[in-house]
Amino acid sequence: MRGTGLEERILQMLGGAGPIGDQRAAFNVPAEIAYFNTANLAPQLRAVRVAGEAALERRGRPWTISAAEWFDDVERLRSLFGNLIGTSGEGVAIVPATSYGFAVAARNLPLHHGQRVLVLEEEYPSGIYTWRWAARRSGAEIRTVAREPGQTWTEAVLAALDETVAIVSVPNVHWTDGVLIDLPPIARRTRQVGARLVIDGSQSVGAMPIDVEELRPDFLVTVGYKWLLGPFSVGYLYVAEEHRHGEPLEENWILRAGSEDFARLVDYRDEYQPGARRFDVGQRTKFELLPMAIAALEQIVDWQVSRVAATLAERTSAIARRAAGLGLDAIPDEQRGPHMLGVRLPDRVLAGVIPALTSVNCFAAVRGTALRISPHLHTTDDDVQRLIEGLTLAVRPDGS
Numbered sequence: 001m002r003g004t005g006l007e008e009r010i011l012q013m014l015g016g017a018g019p020i021g022d023q024r025a026a027f028n029v030p031a032e033i034a035y036f037n038t039a040n041l042a043p044q045l046r047a048v049r050v051a052g053e054a055a056l057e058r059r060g061r062p063w064t065i066s067a068a069e070w071f072d073d074v075e076r077l078r079s080l081f082g083n084l085i086g087t088s089g090e091g092v093a094i095v096p097a098t099s100y101g102f103a104v105a106a107r108n109l110p111l112h113h114g115q116r117v118l119v120l121e122e123e124y125p126s127g128i129y130t131w132r133w134a135a136r137r138s139g140a141e142i143r144t145v146a147r148e149p150g151q152t153w154t155e156a157v158l159a160a161l162d163e164t165v166a167i168v169s170v171p172n173v174h175w176t177d178g179v180l181i182d183l184p185p186i187a188r189r190t191r192q193v194g195a196r197l198v199i200d201g202s203q204s205v206g207a208m209p210i211d212v213e214e215l216r217p218d219f220l221v222t223v224g225y226k227w228l229l230g231p232f233s234v235g236y237l238y239v240a241e242e243h244r245h246g247e248p249l250e251e252n253w254i255l256r257a258g259s260e261d262f263a264r265l266v267d268y269r270d271e272y273q274p275g276a277r278r279f280d281v282g283q284r285t286k287f288e289l290l291p292m293a294i295a296a297l298e299q300i301v302d303w304q305v306s307r308v309a310a311t312l313a314e315r316t317s318a319i320a321r322r323a324a325g326l327g328l329d330a331i332p333d334e335q336r337g338p339h340m341l342g343v344r345l346p347d348r349v350l351a352g353v354i355p356a357l358t359s360v361n362c363f364a365a366v367r368g369t370a371l372r373i374s375p376h377l378h379t380t381d382d383d384v385q386r387l388i389e390g391l392t393l394a395v396r397p398d399g400s
Contacts, residue, residue, distance in 0.1 A: 017306035019314055020377060026299070027378035034362040034383035039175070039203055039340055039374035042229045051295035052231070052288070059287045067262050070254070073290040074280070080297040081236045084305060085201075085220065086211035090275035091244070093237040094284045098202055100249065101221030101237040102130035102169075104279050108246035109196045109218060113139030115166035118195075120153065121146040122368060124175045127200055131169060140166065152335070154182040161186070163193050171200040172208065176367035177342025178316075178374075179335055187215045202226060205236075207312060207339035207376075209305050212238055219243070227339070229376075230296035231289045239276040248272075252282035308377065313338030315375050315384070322388050326395050331370075342370035349394050356397070357390035 028044045029035055035043050058064065078089035095101045111117065117131045121144050128142075135142050143165065147156045157170060168190045172183045183199065190197045199220040201210060206227035212220060220238040224230035239246075253259055255278050257271035272278035300308065313333070320330035320341055329344040336342065345353060353371055357364055364387070365372045373387070 017304065017310040019311040020303055020307050022380065023303075023377035024380055027376070029378045031382075032361055034360075034386035035378065036362065036364040036373045036375050036383070036387060038207075038376045039178075039226060039372055040365050042226055043376060043378050045229050045296060045299055047295045047299055048229065048231070048292045051291040055288050055291040065287065067260065069287075070285050071260060073287075073294060074284055077234075077290055077294055077297065080294065080301060082238075083301055084297065085205060085238060086213050087238065091212075091238050091241065093239060093276040093279035094281060095221065095235045095237045095279070096233045096281050097126070097235055098124075098200060098221050098223055099126040099130065100281060101219065101235065102127050102198070102200075103249055104237060104239075104246075105169075105198045105219040105221070106130050106134040107249065108243050109167055109198075111135070111138045111140045111166050114164070115140045116143040116164050117141070117167045117169060118143045118145060118157065118160060118165045119169050120144070120157075120171075120174065120181075122174075122176060123169075123171070124200065124202070127169050127198075131167070152182075153179060154185060157181065157186050158189055161189050161193060161195070165190075165193060165195045167196050167198060169198040169200070171202070172204050172210065173337035173340060175203045177331060177344075177370040177372060178203075178337045178340025179331060179342065180337050183210075183215055187217065191216070203340065204337060206300050206305060206308070208309050208337055212240075216240065224293050224296070227376075228293075228296055229300065230293040234286065234289050234293040237276070237279060239279060244276050244278075246279075248278045248280075250282055254282070254284065255280055303377070309338045311377060312375060315379055316341040316373065319373060319375075319384055319387065322384070323391060326388070326391055328391065328395070339374065339376075341373040342367075343373065343391075344370050345394075352397060353391070353394040356394035357387070359393065360386050360390045362386045362390045 026045055028046050028049055074094060078092045082089040082092050111134055117135055119128060131142060145156045145160045170181055172181050187197055197217040199217045201220050201222035205222040218240045222236050224234040225232050253265055255272055256269045257273060258269055317333050323330040323343050331342045
């Protein structure tokens, strides 16, 4: 999709949602710090910190933890994440990392000699390594999609998506610069050729609306420590209903039917817990971490993802205009996700941009040839001014 078509898709995604007011106080970010690196590691919500401290206190008194509490937080978290992606908790597994989720997908999706796995050029490594392993094991091939000049990622994927492709593994924004991959037409074409769809939502879920009932992916995986504002080691895997009787990566006691009855754990059962629970990681309970993840998701649900996206769209659009005023090549609004902005920099600027930003207490990231700017609701006008000051230093180091 080009031009107005893609712009219409973004507007449809935002659904006319209104922006959210200043939320700086909700985050543990000092006033003198301008933090634009949510895509790497989210700033911490104060509510998440409070939840973590209370969780450590509870863990310090194990005699107060009942058998039911080995399950309650997990189920609450499962339900909250399902709410965010338009489904119930029955389709959600708790995983420690995207690599774990990709491994579950690779184990449960058919892949044969001569078939192809379609991935994007310069995609995040975890999925790439998993699919390379799956291709070697099965005799399949990796088909890496690159863009021609003037071509969108969506157009490039659709052009490469034929009957030789068995698995399509894509995000809905590219992790290096936030450029949008329009998933609905890709999902439709994937089904038309009889392929399977795996979505890496690590750079979008929580900051962009996504509806798995509409897209019908086979699997969707995301981490919890970026746009979901939670702790490390708590991630999420959506599993389509047809795969919920598949093979888990590991066998452990808590995934089995009847595991709630601790007194009868030695009555070994072949049956699993229902839904996607069989794909949960062992030690999923994580008494110290799950309350933090719950607090984070509760806040996002309260804010509403569509409103988060609308707020960040206004913020990144304003930054793009000011970056363009410095002569920098900012990716246009209609070509990217609302929450991330890639600014392509010439080599002379790229080499010095991080030191220049750091000198004014501003923090962003370079990925590839782009400065990746990823704000959140903690970002203020003063932060943006600090960012522009740092960019100005990088562009004009001699003060000219």
